[in-house]
Amino acid sequence: MRPAVQLLLLLLLVVMIYLHPASGQLLGEEEAEDIPGCPPNCVCFRTTVRCMFLQLDAVPDVPDATTTL
Numbered sequence: 001m002r003p004a005v006q007l008l009l010l011l012l013l014v015v016m017i018y019l020h021p022a023s024g025q026l027l028g029e030e031e032a033e034d035i036p037g038c039p040p041n042c043v044c045f046r047t048t049v050r051c052m053f054l055q056l057d058a059v060p061d062v063p064d065a066t067t068t069l
Helices: 003-019
Strands: 043-045 048-050
Touching: none
Parallel strands: none
Antiparallel strands: 043 048
């Protein structure tokens, strides 16, 4: 198989995994508002809260079930 075809198939596989609803991707800010207790400007998914690059002065209040911050 040609290298270009292999690369195209690999790229297609990565895109399909990324777009699959069960892939575990993080929710965007517009969807994070639906998660109770998600701090402003942070991204939340299940028990993970991401507040990267926000130059925070303190750790924000997060939901009690948070396992990763």
